[in-house]
Amino acid sequence: MLTEAARVFLQRLERFGTLGAADKQALQVLVQHPAVHEAKTDVFHEGDERRELHIVLSGFFCRYRLLADGSRQILAILLPGDLCDPNLFSKQPYDFSVGALVLGRTAALSRLPLHDLFRRPGVARAFASTRHFDDALSREWLVNIGRRSSEQRILRLFSELTWRLEALGLLTGNVVTLPLLQADLADAVGLTHVHLCRTLKQLQTGGLIRPERGRIVLHDVAGLRKAVGVWPSYLAGLISVAPPPQAPEAPRRQLASAVEPLPI
Amino acid sequence: MLTEAARVFLQRLERFGTLGAADKQALQVLVQHPAVHEAKTDVFHEGDERRELHIVLSGFFCRYRLLADGSRQILAILLPGDLCDPNLFSKQPYDFSVGALVLGRTAALSRLPLHDLFRRPGVARAFASTRHFDDALSREWLVNIGRRSSEQRILRLFSELTWRLEALGLLTGNVVTLPLLQADLADAVGLTHVHLCRTLKQLQTGGLIRPERGRIVLHDVAGLRKAVGVWPSYLAGLISVAPPPQAPEAPRRQLASAVEPLPI
DNA sequence: CGGGTCGTTGAGTGGGGTCAACACGGGTGG
DNA sequence: CCACCCGTGTTGACCCCACTCAACGACCCG
Numbered sequence: 001m002l003t004e005a006a007r008v009f010l011q012r013l014e015r016f017g018t019l020g021a022a023d024k025q026a027l028q029v030l031v032q033h034p035a036v037h038e039a040k041t042d043v044f045h046e047g048d049e050r051r052e053l054h055i056v057l058s059g060f061f062c063r064y065r066l067l068a069d070g071s072r073q074i075l076a077i078l079l080p081g082d083l084c085d086p087n088l089f090s091k092q093p094y095d096f097s098v099g100a101l102v103l104g105r106t107a108a109l110s111r112l113p114l115h116d117l118f119r120r121p122g123v124a125r126a127f128a129s130t131r132h133f134d135d136a137l138s139r140e141w142l143v144n145i146g147r148r149s150s151e152q153r154i155l156r157l158f159s160e161l162t163w164r165l166e167a168l169g170l171l172t173g174n175v176v177t178l179p180l181l182q183a184d185l186a187d188a189v190g191l192t193h194v195h196l197c198r199t200l201k202q203l204q205t206g207g208l209i210r211p212e213r214g215r216i217v218l219h220d221v222a223g224l225r226k227a228v229g230v231w232p233s234y235l236a237g238l239i240s241v242a243p244p245p246q247a248p249e250a251p252r253r254q255l256a257s258a259v260e261p262l263p264i
Numbered sequence: 265m266l267t268e269a270a271r272v273f274l275q276r277l278e279r280f281g282t283l284g285a286a287d288k289q290a291l292q293v294l295v296q297h298p299a300v301h302e303a304k305t306d307v308f309h310e311g312d313e314r315r316e317l318h319i320v321l322s323g324f325f326c327r328y329r330l331l332a333d334g335s336r337q338i339l340a341i342l343l344p345g346d347l348c349d350p351n352l353f354s355k356q357p358y359d360f361s362v363g364a365l366v367l368g369r370t371a372a373l374s375r376l377p378l379h380d381l382f383r384r385p386g387v388a389r390a391f392a393s394t395r396h397f398d399d400a401l402s403r404e405w406l407v408n409i410g411r412r413s414s415e416q417r418i419l420r421l422f423s424e425l426t427w428r429l430e431a432l433g434l435l436t437g438n439v440v441t442l443p444l445l446q447a448d449l450a451d452a453v454g455l456t457h458v459h460l461c462r463t464l465k466q467l468q469t470g471g472l473i474r475p476e477r478g479r480i481v482l483h484d485v486a487g488l489r490k491a492v493g494v495w496p497s498y499l500a501g502l503i504s505v506a507p508p509p510q511a512p513e514a515p516r517r518q519l520a521s522a523v524e525p526l527p528i
Numbered sequence: 529c530g531g532g533t534c535g536t537t538g539a540g541t542g543g544g545g546t547c548a549a550c551a552c553g554g555g556t557g558g
Numbered sequence: 559c560c561a562c563c564c565g566t567g568t569t570g571a572c573c574c575c576a577c578t579c580a581a582c583g584a585c586c587c588g
Contacts, residue, residue, distance in 0.1 A: 046497075065407050073410040075403055087399060089392040095400050095497040119383070128353040135351060136359050138402055139339055143329050146337040146409045146454030150544075182567065190410035195544050197568060213553070213566070233310075233359035414576075446535070459576050461536065477534065477585065 005107040006031040008057050012081030015167060016129035023122045030109035037061075037100035043084055045097045052108035054084040059104015060179060064187065065096050074188040076138060077101070079164055086134045088114060088127065102179045136234035145190040150199045152228075153189040158209065159228040162221050163235055171221065178216045185216070269371040270295040272321050276345030279431060280393035287386045294373035301325075301364035307348055309361045316372035318348035323368015324443060328451065329360050338452040340402060341365070341421075343428055350398045352378060352391065366443045400498035409454040414463045416492075417453040422473065423492040426485045427499055435485065442480045449480070 002010075006028035013019060013027070033052065037043060043054050046065065061078040075096055078084060084098040088111060118124045140160070144153050161178060165171040186196040200211045208224045210217040218224055266274075270292035277283060277291070297316065301307060307318050310329065325342040339360055342348060348362040352375060382388045404424070408417050425442060429435040450460040464475045472488045474481040482488055 065403065067407070067411055071411050073407045075406055087392075087396045089388070090396040092396060092497075092500045095500075096403060115388075118388075124353070124379075124382075128351075132351045132354040132356060135399075138406065139329065139360055142339055142402065142406055142409065143331070143337040145406065147331055147335050181565095192545060193567085194546080194569090198544090201568085211567085233356075236356045236359075445533095456577055457535085458537090458578080462576090465536085475535085 002028060003031065005034055005055075005057055008081050009055055009107065009109075012055075013123075013126040013130060015081075016133070017122075017125060019122045019126055020120075023117075023120050023126075026117055026120070027123065030113055031055075031107050032110075033108040035106050035108070037104055037106060039100055039102045041100055043098040043100070043106055044094055046094055048094050050085065050087075050090060050092065050094060050111070053088065053111050053114070054098065054106045054108050056080050056082045056084065057105040057107055060101040061098055061104060061106075062101055062184070062188070063096050063098050072187045073190065074184065076134070076141070077161065077188060079161075080168060080170075083130065083134070086131060101181070101184050133234060140232065140234055150189070150191055150195060151203060153191070154185065154196070154199060154203065155208075155224065155228050157185070157189055158216070158218055159225050160232065160234075162218065162224065163232070174221050175217065175219045176221060178218065179214065180216060181214060182211070266292060267295065269298055269319075269321055272345050273319055273371065273373075276319075277387075277390040277394060279345075280397070281386075281389060283386045283390055284384075287381075287384050287390075290381055290384070291387065294377055295319075295371050296374075297372040299370050299372070301368055301370060303364055303366045305364055307362040307364070307370055308358055310358055312358050314349065314351075314354060314356065314358060314375070317352065317375050317378070318362065318370045318372050320344050320346045320348065321369040321371055324365040325362055325368060325370075326365055326448070326452070327360050327362050336451045337454065338448065340398070340405070341425065341452060343425075344432060344434075347394065347398070350395060365445070365448050397498060404496065404498055414453070414455055414459065415467060417455070418449065418460070418463060418467065419472075419488065419492050421449070421453055422480070422482055423489050424496065424498075426482060426488065427496070438485050439481065439483045440485060442482065443478065444480060445478060446475070 009031050010019065010024055010028060019027070034057065035043075037059070043061065056078045058080050061082075061084065063075040063078065063084070064072050065075065066072050078098070084106070085094070118127070137160070140156075144156050148156070158178070162171060162176060165176060170176075182196055182200065183193045186193040189196070191199070197211075200209070200216070203209050204211060206227075208218065208220050208227060210219060273295050274283065274288055274292060283291070298321065299307075301323070307325065320342045322344050325346075325348065327339040327342065327348070328336050329339065330336050342362070348370070349358070382391070401424070404420075408420050412420070422442070426435060426440060429440060434440075446460055446464065447457045449464075450457040453460070455463070461475075464473070464480070467473050468475060470491075472482065472484050472491060474483060
């Protein structure tokens with residue numbers, strides 16, 4: 001019999017491929033110590049020693065860092081099944097914090113047995129895929145914050161979340177509600193909450209989203225994804241949906257030629 | 265007999281701990297296919313299949329992504345010893361490109377044997393540490409670009425590079441020259457090259473840096489680090505530097521030797 | 529000498545930040 | 559049931575940091 005925690009964990013690991021029965025058996029016994037976290041409380045905090053590996057069971061969590069002047073940068077939004085710490089085997093104290101954005105639950109598993117479990121090819125592959133997905137998202141975020149307008153940043157974040165929720169089976173139909181505060185969104189996309197509010201209002205007139213108190217309703221997921229345009233590369237292997245036709249690749253030899261519009 | 269390529273690679277892996285003689289023996293035979301890369305040419309390009317694992321031997325490289333509007337976001341700056349691809353075992357095509365910022369060299373090693381080599385605890389530990397360092401840097405960049413002023417972003421990037429160069433033994437005195445174009449710096453910190461130029465000029469009056477054509481001279485590394493203030497958390501375990509035991513002259517020559525190709 | 533790359537500078541604009549006040553709603557306690 | 563409070567969202571006024579467009583300058587190399 002599978003606890004709910006083990007089920008969420010294994011489902012996540014199997015998202016990109018399948019695990020053998022023995023793999024699953026070995027993994028599920030690790031999942032322990034369920035815990036409830038109120039919104040705005042930390043699972044662990046920057047500077048803490050790395051002990052158990054926490055995984056999200058329900059709710060929305062985030063990795064974040066606080067700066068000396070009190071501002072916060074959210075590094076990633078964590079959904080059910082996600083690992084709070086991308087670095088399974090690091091011995092360093094955490095250099096970031098993880099906190100709950102809304103009421104949610106986590107489980108914890110000890111890291112030590114993982115070392116041995118990595119001998120199993122299926123287990124290693126599953127963690128590697130999860131890891132790659134996590135990394136691809138963080139690259140996406142860096143590009144987003146570094147080079148895109150406030151509207152684009154927000155739309156892309158929403159789009160990302162719709163894909164991830166869909167992969168979890170938490171998106172049915174064309175509507176979804178994100179239980180996120182505007183202040184949280186602002187810290188995720190690198191804006192102030194005031195400007196984020198204004199931009200949301202503008203987007204609202206576009207008809208794709210509706211801000212409500214304490215949440216954002218995306219009432220046209222398909223339209224939102226279309227507005228963002230691309231099939232994000234981080235989805236590779238995540239969702240078994242045929243990608244739409246892609247624009248041709250940029251020429252590859254010289255950076256310069258790749259930056260400029262195609263010649264002729 | 266250790267090739268230079270193997271030496272650079274092993275030195276990097278040993279930065280956070282030591283490898284057994286057998287580990288090193290097994291790893292060094294993987295290092296092959298040295299290649300020279302002109303500035304502004306790619307090692308690989310977004311969309312390419314992941315084949316060999318490239319490592320930097322000399323020069324400055326970067327991971328980057330190009331956007332539809334032609335703008336570029338640099339995701340990381342790669343120094344000698346760094347792995348071009350943080351995801352050793354991913355099977356997905358690359359979702360970013362790696363290119364040379366100045367003339368430099370790489371080696372390539374096949375990924376397949378790595379799977380087996382990870383059975384060796386020392387090898388697994390070394391790669392995990394390298395990996396953790398890479399991740400910590402990318403978190404740092406996200407915070408930098410998301411929440412800091414242009415001056416701070418630039419100073420922090422410079423400071424980061426001084427620490428990393430020091431760890432490589434490429435920083436001996438209080439002065440170091442970064443062979444980076446202003447356009448590259450701008451794409452690394454998420455600014456336009458015009459504004460970056462102006463900010464550099466302001467910083468110049470602060471007396472810590474001097475922009476020259478095609479490079480930035482940091483002529484007060486200690487002062488720069490002090491201005492940035494903190495001992496960055498990503499350094500944990502990286503540097504056990506006692507002040508250079510015997511200051512050998514000509515610090516600039518050493519950097520130059522890393523930037524310019526040695527006889528091949 | 530010419531052309532290409534890289535850097536610098538100016539003028540003008542606007543996106544986004546800051547500060548501050550207020551509105552709204554949901555909880556809590558009297 | 560109302561009064562109050564606190565967390566959250568909204569709006570206005572103002573400003574300035576950073577972007578844009580454009581031209582020019584400096585340097586390098588053939």
